[in-house]
Amino acid sequence: MKFNRKEYQALYQKASPSSPSLRNVPAAFVTGGVICALGQALKTVFLAAGLEDQAAGTAVSCALIFLGVALTAARLFEKLAKWAGAGTLVPITGFANAIAAPAMEFKTEGFVLGTCVKMFSIAGPVLTFGISASVIYGVLFWLLGGAA
């Protein structure tokens, strides 16, 4: 069987899972909201434990990242993400999953060239763009006299 581009596109559209926004969007809202509220609760705990505001923020990130990786390792993240979509992707748990999932999946291609290389397949671009943007912002801030 041969398809031209248009026929293939139509076939692809038909075969792709439909994403009914009516169900997806509320699911993303609730899940994302719950994760952020959980983060806030963790922050209250860390502040009560005597951490300063910024340190408490970092601790919250670490805790949520641990949760994201643990759920990925237990193969629960995948199921949750199927339902919650952006609700689990956009919070920092999604960043954790984006590193943990390929790290586990590509173990079969070797520890160095599989796990260690592929774990950055999504985090790599995120860090590259993030670092570059922050340096550019820093240079602008410096030029505008922020160092004073």
Place this chain on the structure above:
Amino acid sequence: MIYLKAFLAGGLICALSQILIDRTRLTPARILSAYVVLGVALTGLGVWEPVVRFAGCGATVPLMGFGYAMAQGVKSAVAESGLLGAFTGGLTATAGGVAAAVLFSLLAAVFFSAGDRS
């Protein structure tokens, strides 16, 4: 009440992202990268700080919060050590999260496997 505000703000960001994903088929790598850059830009423009003050973790837990932390880090590092701070501030402020994500993922890969994905 800060928990409700965090829930509403975080939920709203995720709901809007879901609409974006459904409409555009953007891949996660692109969305996450865009959000980090957006976080840096909005913080630089002074827009994100008030959102953080209002919504707390509702604004810092989504990936824009990663960009927010980088921009804040750069700002205080530049104030402290000048131009060098532009290079050190972003990673310093987010070092905890990045290190945690890398180490935990490495451990997960050592002790668990992804299993059959069929």
